[in-house]
Amino acid sequence: MCRLARAQARLHSATSHQRPFLPASPLPQRPRSCTAAAKKASEAPVPDQSFGLVSANADLFRALPLYAGGLGVVSLLLNRTFSGIAPVVDASSSQSRADVLGIVLSAVLLLTGLQWLALKQREVAAVEPDGPVVDYVDSGLKPQAALCREFGWARDSMFRTTRCRSLLLIYKGRNLFHFGHILRGLSPGSAAPGDICAQAMRDGRGNYLANLLLYPGRPEFTAFLPENTQGVMVQPVGSDGVLVAGTDMVRGFSRLDQAWLASIADKLEVSLGDVVLPQAGVGFGGKAASAGGARGGR
Numbered sequence: 001m002c003r004l005a006r007a008q009a010r011l012h013s014a015t016s017h018q019r020p021f022l023p024a025s026p027l028p029q030r031p032r033s034c035t036a037a038a039k040k041a042s043e044a045p046v047p048d049q050s051f052g053l054v055s056a057n058a059d060l061f062r063a064l065p066l067y068a069g070g071l072g073v074v075s076l077l078l079n080r081t082f083s084g085i086a087p088v089v090d091a092s093s094s095q096s097r098a099d100v101l102g103i104v105l106s107a108v109l110l111l112t113g114l115q116w117l118a119l120k121q122r123e124v125a126a127v128e129p130d131g132p133v134v135d136y137v138d139s140g141l142k143p144q145a146a147l148c149r150e151f152g153w154a155r156d157s158m159f160r161t162t163r164c165r166s167l168l169l170i171y172k173g174r175n176l177f178h179f180g181h182i183l184r185g186l187s188p189g190s191a192a193p194g195d196i197c198a199q200a201m202r203d204g205r206g207n208y209l210a211n212l213l214l215y216p217g218r219p220e221f222t223a224f225l226p227e228n229t230q231g232v233m234v235q236p237v238g239s240d241g242v243l244v245a246g247t248d249m250v251r252g253f254s255r256l257d258q259a260w261l262a263s264i265a266d267k268l269e270v271s272l273g274d275v276v277l278p279q280a281g282v283g284f285g286g287k288a289a290s291a292g293g294a295r296g297g298r
Helices: 002-021 032-043 049-056 058-082 094-118 145-161 195-203 218-222 255-272 286-296
Strands: 133-137 164-171 174-181 207-209 231-237 241-247
Touching: 049 058, 058 094, 133 145, 145 164, 145 174, 145 255, 164 255, 195 207, 195 218, 195 231, 195 241, 231 255, 241 255
Parallel strands: none
Antiparallel strands: 133 174, 164 174, 164 241, 207 231, 231 241
């Protein structure tokens, strides 16, 4: 107990000596987007480093059954050669029966090694989206600073923590924002929902197209996203809107990313609940929207 009291006293003394070096003024608070990104990064699962040796020498470990099977066959032949046993297989001989069993086991190892070497995971490479980068928010919503901050938070939360390269919100048939890459030659703010987006809003469930090139609904998204977009996530924002996120890699979004986009969609649904959207033609469509899109693109 005395040792514990002395240790606590030393810790208290060291802490009190360090206090004058702390800044007198409080530290500035981090933006909510950075806080969300840091929180998500801290909650991400840490990979198990115990398999580093296996992953670094994957080809060698795949070939181990092949080496073991070949060594088994050679050992059986050498045993027959130098042991003085007749090369003829005799069913009544225990040595012959053991050799047959050894050959079968060696053959199984050889086939396993060949199969492991043939089945290799293909490396998935990221592509650069073929389209300009825009930072578009409808001009009719610019006076609502709080809502624009929510849009910026959603953009930073997705771009800083996932492989998202395009993010847009379609709400009540109107494109409220478009961040990231866009189809080349398309004016920002002109995206419209298709069948997949409409079904997501009806069912209230998101959809993940991990390899967009293989889906027949691809033209719905390449109408406003770059042609070489590799994957798309669709997440409903209530029953009136949908979030669309595009990535530059096949299977670029994980289950955690899907859950994160769903949380962002829920937050945007609450933020948009009390917002009165401007009339059609005022910030949506027509010359006003085109002018806003031209100013938002870069």
